[in-house]
Amino acid sequence: MTEPVDREKQRKALRRALPQLAKTGALLDADEDLVVYECDGLSAYRQTPLAVALPGNTQQVQQTVRACAELSIPIVPWGAGTGLSGGALAVADGLVLSLARMNRILDIDYDHRCVTVEPGVTNLAVSHAVSGHGYYYAPDPSSQIACTVGGNVAENSGGVHCLKYGTTTNNLLGLQIVLADGEMIEIGGAALERAGYDLLALFTGSEGLLGVITQATLRILRTPESAQAMMATFDSIGAAGGAVADVIGAGIVPAGMEIMDRLSIEAVEDFLGCGYPRGAAALLLVEVDGPSTEVNLQIAAVETCLRQAGATDLQHATTAEQRQRLWAGRKAAFPAMGRIAPDYYCMDGTIPRGQLATVLGRIEALSEEFDLRVANVFHAGDGNLHPLVLYDGNKPGDLEKAEELGAEILKLCVAVGGVLSGEHGIGVEKRDLMPCMFTDDDLDLQEEIRLAFDPALLLNPGKVYPQLRQCAEGRTHVHGGRRPFPDLERF
Amino acid sequence: MSQIAQPADATQLASIVEAAARTRTPIVTAAGDSKWDWGRGRADDIHSDSSHGDSIPTQLSLAALSGIVDYQPSELVLVVGAATPLSQIEPLLSEQGQHLAFEPVHWRSTATAGGTVAVGLAGPRRFRAGSVRDFVLGLQFVDGKGRLVRSGGRVVKNVSGFDLWRGLTGSFGGLGLITEICFKLWPRPEAQCTLRFKRTQLQAASLTMLQLAQRQEEISALAYVPTQGVLARLEGSESALQGQIESIARDVAIDDRLSLEESHTLWRALREVESLREKSGTLWRFVVPAAGWVQLVGDLTARGIEDYHVDWGGGQVWALAGEGLPLKGHEIADRVGGIAWRLATNRQDTNAEGGPPLDPGLRRLNMRLKNACDPQGILNPGRGAF
Numbered sequence: 001m002t003e004p005v006d007r008e009k010q011r012k013a014l015r016r017a018l019p020q021l022a023k024t025g026a027l028l029d030a031d032e033d034l035v036v037y038e039c040d041g042l043s044a045y046r047q048t049p050l051a052v053a054l055p056g057n058t059q060q061v062q063q064t065v066r067a068c069a070e071l072s073i074p075i076v077p078w079g080a081g082t083g084l085s086g087g088a089l090a091v092a093d094g095l096v097l098s099l100a101r102m103n104r105i106l107d108i109d110y111d112h113r114c115v116t117v118e119p120g121v122t123n124l125a126v127s128h129a130v131s132g133h134g135y136y137y138a139p140d141p142s143s144q145i146a147c148t149v150g151g152n153v154a155e156n157s158g159g160v161h162c163l164k165y166g167t168t169t170n171n172l173l174g175l176q177i178v179l180a181d182g183e184m185i186e187i188g189g190a191a192l193e194r195a196g197y198d199l200l201a202l203f204t205g206s207e208g209l210l211g212v213i214t215q216a217t218l219r220i221l222r223t224p225e226s227a228q229a230m231m232a233t234f235d236s237i238g239a240a241g242g243a244v245a246d247v248i249g250a251g252i253v254p255a256g257m258e259i260m261d262r263l264s265i266e267a268v269e270d271f272l273g274c275g276y277p278r279g280a281a282a283l284l285l286v287e288v289d290g291p292s293t294e295v296n297l298q299i300a301a302v303e304t305c306l307r308q309a310g311a312t313d314l315q316h317a318t319t320a321e322q323r324q325r326l327w328a329g330r331k332a333a334f335p336a337m338g339r340i341a342p343d344y345y346c347m348d349g350t351i352p353r354g355q356l357a358t359v360l361g362r363i364e365a366l367s368e369e370f371d372l373r374v375a376n377v378f379h380a381g382d383g384n385l386h387p388l389v390l391y392d393g394n395k396p397g398d399l400e401k402a403e404e405l406g407a408e409i410l411k412l413c414v415a416v417g418g419v420l421s422g423e424h425g426i427g428v429e430k431r432d433l434m435p436c437m438f439t440d441d442d443l444d445l446q447e448e449i450r451l452a453f454d455p456a457l458l459l460n461p462g463k464v465y466p467q468l469r470q471c472a473e474g475r476t477h478v479h480g481g482r483r484p485f486p487d488l489e490r491f
Numbered sequence: 492m493s494q495i496a497q498p499a500d501a502t503q504l505a506s507i508v509e510a511a512a513r514t515r516t517p518i519v520t521a522a523g524d525s526k527w528d529w530g531r532g533r534a535d536d537i538h539s540d541s542s543h544g545d546s547i548p549t550q551l552s553l554a555a556l557s558g559i560v561d562y563q564p565s566e567l568v569l570v571v572g573a574a575t576p577l578s579q580i581e582p583l584l585s586e587q588g589q590h591l592a593f594e595p596v597h598w599r600s601t602a603t604a605g606g607t608v609a610v611g612l613a614g615p616r617r618f619r620a621g622s623v624r625d626f627v628l629g630l631q632f633v634d635g636k637g638r639l640v641r642s643g644g645r646v647v648k649n650v651s652g653f654d655l656w657r658g659l660t661g662s663f664g665g666l667g668l669i670t671e672i673c674f675k676l677w678p679r680p681e682a683q684c685t686l687r688f689k690r691t692q693l694q695a696a697s698l699t700m701l702q703l704a705q706r707q708e709e710i711s712a713l714a715y716v717p718t719q720g721v722l723a724r725l726e727g728s729e730s731a732l733q734g735q736i737e738s739i740a741r742d743v744a745i746d747d748r749l750s751l752e753e754s755h756t757l758w759r760a761l762r763e764v765e766s767l768r769e770k771s772g773t774l775w776r777f778v779v780p781a782a783g784w785v786q787l788v789g790d791l792t793a794r795g796i797e798d799y800h801v802d803w804g805g806g807q808v809w810a811l812a813g814e815g816l817p818l819k820g821h822e823i824a825d826r827v828g829g830i831a832w833r834l835a836t837n838r839q840d841t842n843a844e845g846g847p848p849l850d851p852g853l854r855r856l857n858m859r860l861k862n863a864c865d866p867q868g869i870l871n872p873g874r875g876a877f
Contacts, residue, residue: 110705189828196853196854198611199853201624201657204654205650222707291731291738350646379648419649426650441639445864
């Protein structure tokens with residue numbers, strides 16, 4: 001453990017080092033101003049930062065990062081704070097570096113089909129800016145109305161269309177980054193390849209550990225000419241999973257495929273009454289998009305697959321309104337949980353699609369074992385599972401039990417050949433599970449790369465990489481003793 | 492010439508590298524050796540701080556790391572040993588109606604999966620589908636310390652740890668020696684059709700390409716060949732293609748349609764740069780912002796270079812500098828905001844100017860990554876074109 005830090009002394013030093021931010025109200029260090037930044041979307045973890053800086057341009061980001069480097073103050077980059085893994089959780093003696101004020105769209109280039117934005121631009125604002133020209137930005141995380149491009153890049157965010165259109169990394173052409181020492185670098189742009197190693201790929205999804213993103217150039221796509229959706233009901237989750245495999249086996253890559261289980265369907269119907277089949281064991285939503293002649297053929301082929309796989313009820317949505325109605329329930333799945341439980345804990349493992357029935361069976365058993373209900377919504381196209389563990393935060397021990405159950409689910413995902421996180425990131429939430437997925441050698445190399453980019457480990461410390469490496473088997477060792485920062489508090 | 496050792500498996504390869512790291516002996520690897528002319532140059536640049544003196548490189552053949560590890564058509568996933576030949580992989584996938592959507596460039600018949608990933612070069616479908624690294628879900632590799640490491644996985648969506656596997660793609664074995672690859676697969680389109688738009692003026696050709704690139708039809712490849720004009724490949728279901736063609740024809744005058752056989756031949760020839768490689772001279776590859784190709788081609792022709800073709804909707808230009816026509820490729824690429832590679836003309840060609848130069852900041856960052864993955868600088872020195 002380090003010496004307790006004199007917060008007031010550090011705050012004063014920051015104000016002195018960043019006079020321009022301080023005098024324009026872009027450096028917050030009064031306790032009442034910091035409350036907003038005490039947690040991100042994973043509200044079970046809370047920590048008030050030392051201060052918050054809101055730089056307005058790249059140069060100010062550089063100044064801030066340099067000042068922090070000099071004062072040995074850790075930095076936690078912050079977009080909109082919508083992340084679900086505690087990736088933007090403050091550090092007690094650290095600065096939250098909010099990119100919220102850097103929210104301009106800098107350039108729209110239809111010739112090269114790309115848009116250059118500052119990191120604080122929201123995901124949805126990118127699509128809005130180009131929709132009039134018939135374009136959109138493909139990655140669409142469910143928080144897209146609020147989450148920022150900077151955060152999307154840091155977490156390599158996905159959404160419901162990843163199988164066909166990829167995640168952020170597949171839709172990114174360039175970055176401007178401020179490194180841990182305050183140096184600014186630019187990678188990529190309108191050309192499809194860059195000189196040197198693929199640093200663009202390395203930075204994407206690095207959860208703020210390698211640098212602060214100050215600009216991004218995003219690939220935009222033409223809005224498909226046509227889109228059609230279909231909803232099918234199944235007697236079992238296994239049958240729905242089988243239908244997904246059949247669709248892909250038939251050579252169709254739908255834009256989106258979503259499965260919901262019985263509990264999710266009930267919750268959504270209670271919440272919205274959008275016409276989902278109550279009592280069904282599983283519901284499958286499939287959407288295909290592309291040129292209209294192609295879409296017509298594909299939706300017919302999808303229907304054949306679904307019927308052969310045992311779909312008991314089929315509904316078509318050919319107009320935009322019908323499609324929206326079908327999707328409304330799925331999109332409301334998370335808030336709907338609020339109707340049936342005081343709290344829920346959203347997990348984010350990815351599994352090979354074929355393991356769906358096995359994994360859901362095991363989750364059901366775990367649910368009984370822990371005596372907590374689990375609702376399942378599943379990005380079936382890309383194998384991304386979002387079990388929602390329902391609990392009551394006011395009941396002593398319930399949160400801990402929910403977290404323990406969540407960890408068991410993620411270990412299960414890894415055991416069947418999947419991964420700990422599909423799109424929410426490791427953050428603080430899952431960092432202690434990393435040894436379940438990676439060997440010591442795997443993690444050593446990743447941490448050596450991190451050290452090469454940030455030797456003082458000031459960028460988003462305490463995230464992604466475990467301080468104590470252990471997994472279910474009890475393999476434990478303290479690693480290196482490299483991290484000079486106090487452990488993050490857990491509530 | 493030292494003898495070429497052939498490790499039997501990844502573990503054996505790891506111990507060879509571990510021993511080499513201790514003695515700082517450089518290691519040079521190949522599997523099919525089909526792309527030996529790629530990515531040479533600038534070795535002294537990156538290793539200026541870690542000279543290897545006179546140590547003779549250990550040459551390793553990775554050919555034994557071959558074979559299909561796992562293929563699950565319904566998961567759209569293929570796991571293979573790095574040395575598995577493309578000639579084995581492609582027919583296997585084809586039987587299931589699937590393929591590697593980035594259209595791997597073979598270059599020579601011995602091309603392997605590992606070489607494809609290490610070089611990171613995608614074919615004409617790069618225009619629509621993405622590059623090699625967009626279709627790699629995970630890798631197993633040996634790093635410069637001799638550790639056998641895994642990064643990534645077998646699923647499409649994955650944010651667990653740094654995306655090292657994507658970083659290694661295109662690194663020419665300079666960050667790690669790839670031993671196993673997990674590819675994301677894609678259904679192979681049932682049918683294709685190539686449309687031709689005769690355009691003799693470059694500006695007109697460029698305009699047509701921009702127009703086509705911005706359309707909603709499934710144009711999977713878009714090229715300009717001086718002798719032919721603009722060529723666009725549509726892909727999809729047999730019965731839906733006609734609808735797409737009609738829709739294009741409403742806005743852009745189509746001059747003719749290639750037969751299916753002509754279409755296959757054309758895109759293979761462009762992918763493998765066949766017509767330029769048949770002639771003697773120095774081959775250059777340019778990657779530029781798509782709207783910049785006309786200026787680049789203007790610069791090339793002003794220097795007497797007439798052999799070229801444009802791919803990736805304008806984003807990639809291949810050119811052949813005939814003998815006696817020295818070309819400052821990096822300079823003319825830089826003028827349009829692009830980069831260039833020169834291919835080695837023979838195995839003795841040191842190709843000092845092979846890779847695109849890096850500005851000082853990026854160069855430092857690249858070196859940090861290189862040093863973290865390969866602290867002794869022993870992995871394939873001289874490859875990795877920067």
